[in-house]
Amino acid sequence: MENAKSDVLIIGGGVIGCSIARELSKYQCRTILLEKDEDVCSGTSKANSAIVHAGYDAKTGSLKAKLNVQGNLMMEPLAKELDFDFKRNASMVLCFDKEDMPALQALYERGVANGVPGLKIISGEEARQMEPNLSDEVVSALYAPTGGIVCPFGLTIALAENAFENGVEFFFNTKVLEIVKNENGYLVKTNRGDFETTYIVNAAGVYADEFHNMVSEKKIHITPRRGDYCLLDKEAGNHVSATIFQLPGKYGKGILVTPTVHGNLLVGPTAIDQEDKDGTATTAEGLAEACEKATKSVKNVPFRQVITSFAGLRAHEDNNEFVLGEPEDAEGFFDAAGIESPGLSCAPAMGLYLAEMVAEKGKFEKKADFKATRKGIVKAAELSREERAALIKEKPEYGTIICRCENISEGEIVDAITRPLGARSLDGIKRRVRQGMGRCQAGFCTPRTMEILSRETGIPMEQICKNSNGSEMIRG
Amino acid sequence: MIQHDIVIIGGGPAGLAAAAAAKKGGADDILILERDGVLGGILNQCIHNGFGLHTFKEELTGPEYASRFIKIVKELGIPYQLNSMVIDINKEKEITVVSRENGLQVIKAKSIILAMGCRERPRGALNIPGYRPAGIYTAGTAQRLVNIEGHMVGKEVVILGSGDIGLIMARRMTLEGAKVKVVAELMPYSGGLKRNIVQCLDDFGIPLKLSHTVVNIEGKGRVTGITLAEVGPDRKPIPGTEEHYSCDTLLLSCGLIPENELTRNMGVSMNPVTSGPMVNDRLETDTEGVFACGNVLHVHDLVDYVSEEAALAGQNAAKYILYGASKTSGNGADAPRCSADAGICTGGSNGGTESSSAGACVAIRAENGVRYTVPQSLDPAAMAEKITVRFRVADVYKDRSICVYYDGKLISKKKKRVLAPGEMEQVVILKSSLAEYPDLKEITIRTEEES
Ligand SMILES: Cc1cc2nc3c(=O)[nH]c(=O)nc-3n(C[C@H](O)[C@H](O)[C@H](O)COP(=O)(O)OP(=O)(O)OC[C@H]3O[C@@H](n4cnc5c(N)ncnc54)[C@H](O)[C@@H]3O)c2cc1C
Ligand SMILES: Cc1cc2nc3c(=O)[nH]c(=O)nc-3n(C[C@H](O)[C@H](O)[C@H](O)COP(=O)(O)OP(=O)(O)OC[C@H]3O[C@@H](n4cnc5c(N)ncnc54)[C@H](O)[C@@H]3O)c2cc1C
Helix, strand or coil, X not given: CCCCEEEEEEECCCHHHHHHHHHHCCECCCEEEECCCCCCCCCHHHCCCCEECCCCCCCCCCHXXXXXXXXXXXXXXXXXXXXXCEECCCEEEEECCHHHHHHHHHHHHHHHHHCCXXXXXXXXXXXXXXXXCECCCCCEEEXXXXXXXXCXXXXXXXHHHHHHHCCCEEECCCCEEEEEEXXXXXXXXXXXXXXXXXXXXXXXXXXXXXXXXXXXXXXXXXXXXXXXXXXXXXXXXXXXXXXXXXXXXXXXXXXXXXXXXXXXXXXXXXXXXXXXXXXXXXXXXXXXXXXXXXXXXXXXXXXXXXXXXXXEEEEEECCCCCEEECCCCCCCEEEEECCCCCHHHHHHHHHHHXXXXXXXXXXXXXXXXXXXXXXXXXXXXXXCHHHHHHHHHHCHHHHCEEECCCCEEHHHHHHHHHCCCCCCCHHHHHHHHCCCCCCCCCCCCHHHHHHHHHHHHCCCHHHCECXXXXXXXXXX | CEEEEEEEECCCHHHHHHHHHHHHCCXXXXXXXXXXXXXXXXXXXXXXXXXXXXXXXXXXXXXXXXXXXXXXXXXXXXXXXCCEEEEEEXXXXXXXXXXXXXXXXXXXXXXXXXXXXXXXCCHHHHCCCECCCECEEEHHHHHHHHHHCCCCCCCEEEEECCCHHHHHXXXXXXXXXXXXXXXXXXXXXXXXCHHHHHHHHHHHCCCEECCEEEEEEECCCECCEEEEEEECCCCCECCCCCEEEECCEEEECCCEEECCXXXXXXXXXXEXXXXXXXXXXXXXXXXXXXXXXXXXCCCCCCHHXXXXXXXXXXXHHHHHHHHHHHHHCCCCCCCCEECCCCCCEECCCCCCCHHHHCCCCEEEEEECCEEEEECCEECCCCCCCEEEEEEEECCCEXXXXXXXXXXXXXXXEEEEEEEXXXXXXXXXXXXXXXXXXXXXXEEEEEEEECC
């Protein structure tokens, strides 16, 4: 490593780290981002509900509430600027028991106080008119028109690419091992050498407590709280159109049923506290619980059409708050820790909030030549016939379909690999273009995608990985 | 717009045999569209022996079997377009194809033969809990990597599912130097052919555990192990029966799903049991002039039957081109159609009332241990001298008969010592046998226990 000396060093390439990186790239400072895996969006940001919450959940006056409402507002223009998938599909919180009506009312009032626009309490009948598959037991619902869904990979990757284009340096497969305070700032030791930096942003997800605790005496503790999900085929994607939550009640914290921005149906998550910070294994009980609870909200969920299941880890901090900014006893070290839900929704606002804080500390000036927009990968299948025909004519690789389920061409896969901060693994390609995310779950396209990746990057076939090192596809 | 009389979607054994038969049947303007770079379909990766025993009376490898049909197609001068993926077919029989060479084309067909084959059921559909590491492959994907690309997928292998591909891969991986530790099958019987169990497992000492499934997958980067458990009659794991196996690879051979996205999108009625389209005795779907054959229609285990079935579809497509829809059905009425609910026929596009189509269409019903039939209806007036009805049974049965009833009257009864879901069965229906039943509504095929 060319013993890099940076102004700001960000630990973690999740949605939070990347959002901060992008905001910091508006300033004249040298920013470095270290990520232990081979790509951005490899932690919690890749496995969550992907909901852009309206903002009625968090306590009025809290930073969580403020960042959520602001993040929700920012998401739409950001999606246009950075070309990722976002949809305002609205959300509903269902109430199944007249006795729980006061709790629903309280949620409504909190939302109004938090500044959430357009909230309404509707009857069970009205709810079923909007969503015919809702359970007959629904007596009332809180309707939030500003609720949305986003592609979490698309968002994170777009932020990262734009940050990169504006000068942020990314180091992958670079795991932070230790942080030492020195007179100019910090020395950050990694598996790939040492980094010197004036400021640190700690956006390490479920691992953020470890780094915080290396520099501060005010200890924090993060519990990975696992959530299991089932993802259903696109044929089931229209089962509901809004995101359907359950009002927490006597049966515990509810689970949601939602379409994804790509038209699948998502059911989950459960909530199980555990020790293992890499423990993203689903369990049979978890998956069964998710499915069972879903049927309370929505009738006839076609569980036969499950195409995959997965788990994500919430970075649950003991005090249930985001830990943001400099601890009193660790100057120049900025936390973005304990970022559990609605972290994704908050990401744009949180990036802005923290970047401003760091920039102020470092007295960084804004750049004149910041490039705010980024073009995503062309989705050939979504073009009009004429446009698609013209594209293939110009670039024939768009005429070779590699992923038959999602209709992804070789051209798109090559773009995913060769663009700035391009994919280096099969999962990296999948998160950029959805190759292998369809109903056959990459059965058909895996061999061909491996070949393209090998050809474009020069990585030998035997070293092609599913994601980070140790996930080689071939074992001869 | 480009136009052709018959367009065949898929150049596997089904598409090839259909093309040859259509040409021999008098159709001249035929085009095969194949998304792969070669003809032959899935057979190209099946380098083992065992194909063609029925058709050619000799044991061929998959590629050898395919090459015989490819040769015929070439000799007949039937045009085909490779690297061409059909992405849409509409009700007007306009086919949208994407290819590197020709870009995006729309081809208008008078008749279409669906021959897209099938795909394997992935892990997600089985919803196996645990991690999602590298090293989990469907057996067919592994087969492609090993046989065509020349890459070994792993060294220590567990196989879930005893479908034929899994069995074949157990042997293949063993011959390539891997250790196949066990083949686990959820059902109390194997879904594969008996001969494959003997030749691929028994001969290599690979244990087959029936009524077992994978209940956990371990490994964060690459698979490091799995847990098997026995399942009860409800197919749920029995606590306390867990057994751990260390392995770096899990192959799945848990069933094949006909590849019918195109079919569904064009609005053809589907049979939920086969996951293929509903067809009549001409293998015509309920969209006039659209035929189906091979694995897209229902999953076959022997390619010989695929070829036979596909030839029938090809002949009928040719007739459709030469004589039109009305001529293929006897009394000049519109061709009868199969409707969505299994085996029920309705009249033609003019809404065919009971009276106008009376006698024109007979439903074929599967009952009592017969899971489905293909076709699901027939037209006694227009049908060929004999038709073969293929079907699968729902469970392993010993000493049962396969019985055929015409409107409740027993017509034939054939004793079978063993019936198994892994082996496709058939009965033949002679046109002559229907003569005495002018008002026949329904043919029922069922299994019955020996009394
Ligand atoms: C089940 C579940 C459901 C959720 N649903 C929603 C929702 O619907 N809406 C919403 O707004 N939010 C939701 N969230 C919350 C949201 O997903 C998170 O708040 C957000 O993704 C956190 O992003 P992050 O960047 O902080 O963490 P991560 O995405 O985990 O990023 C941290 C990164 O740090 C890296 N890292 C860790 N240690 C090191 C090291 N030593 N060296 C270098 N790099 C390191 C990791 O590899 C990782 O890439 C949900 C979360 C979960 C778990
Ligand atoms: C892995 C495997 C192993 C088998 N082993 C044996 C065996 O040992 N012995 C035996 O007798 N039988 C075996 N079979 C069965 C036999 O091979 C199949 O029944 C037979 O290949 C089916 O032929 P098909 O033409 O219907 O399908 P396929 O061979 O699958 O051909 C379908 C073709 O359609 C093409 N296609 C699909 N969609 C499109 C589209 N949208 N546009 C353009 N083209 C498309 C595909 O690329 C493919 O070439 C095996 C089957 C499989 C899947």
